[in-house]
Amino acid sequence: MPELPEVETVRRELEERVSGRKIEKIIVNASRLLRGISEKSFISQVTGTSITGVQRAGKLLIIELSCGKAITVHLKMTGQLVYPGDGKASRVRFLLSGGGYLDFNDRRLFAEIGLTDDWRRIDFVESLGPEPFDVSPAVFHAMLAGRKTKIKPLLLDQTFMAGIGNLYAAESLFRAGIHPAREARSLSAQESGLLLAAISKTLKEAIRHNGSSLDQYVRPSGEKGDFVRFHKVYAKEGRICGRCGGTIKRISLGGRGTYFCPGCQK
C-alpha cells in the first residue's frame, strides 16, 4: 500500500536502479495523470534530462532531474513504479539510457504526476506535518492537546503528521493498545508515548520488510512487500486476536474502514 513504508521502499529501490540514467524518451498513455502541465510541455521539458536522485516527502515521491526540475509522483491507491517494466498496463513510460523502461502503472487513474521547479515549495509539501521519526514524545503529546477529534482519523491527516495511512494507523494503534475512536486529547503522556513509539517501530519494521503488498502495491523490482505477514488487525475482521483471543472488529471512522481488537485496545 502506498503509505510511508511503501513509498520509502520505492524511493530506495528507484535510487539504486535508475539514478544517473538519462530519460531518452517518454510515452504518455494516460495524460489525465499529468497535473498542472500539458503532455507536450512535460515531454519537452523532461526528455533528455538525467535522474540525479529520488526523494520522499510523506507519501510523495520526488524524482530529481539534472535540469534542476523534479518530477513529483503521488501513487495514491494503486500507482506503481516498475523498472524494468513490461509496458502491459503502463500509463506513462520513461525509456532510460542503458536500456529498459521505467513504467508508471495505475489501475484506478487516481495518481498524480507533476513537474516542479522547487518541490520543497509546492503546496502539498508545505502543508505536510512532520515525519513521525522527527517528533519527540513531548512534542507529540503537545500536538494532541486540545484536539477533540478521534485519534485514528487524526493520524490519517497528512497536515498533522506525514506518511501514515489507513493500514499503518490501524496497526500502530493496535500495537499501542489504544482504541481508534479515542478523543486525541484524552491520551495521557504515557499513552501518547506508547503510540508514537508504536508508529515509529511499525513503520520501520514495514520498511525493513519492503512494505505491505495486499493488492496492487509492488516494489520497483516487481517483487511484493513482505510486511503483511506481521499485520495484526488490518483487514482481519472476524479473525481471532493473537494477543487476547478476542475477535477483531471493523467499524467505520471518518468514512474509512477501521480494524481493531476491542479486548486489547482501550
Added chain:
DNA sequence: AATGGGACCTGCGCGC
C-alpha cells in the same frame, strides 16, 4: 474545529 458526504476511477468478491 470537527464531521459527514461525495468525487475522482477500476475491479474484485459477495449474495441472490
Added chain:
DNA sequence: TGCGCGCAGGTCCCAT
C-alpha cells in the same frame, strides 16, 4: 452464469 452492491490503500472539496 449474471447482476447489483459494497468495498478498496489517498486526497480534495463542499456543506453543516
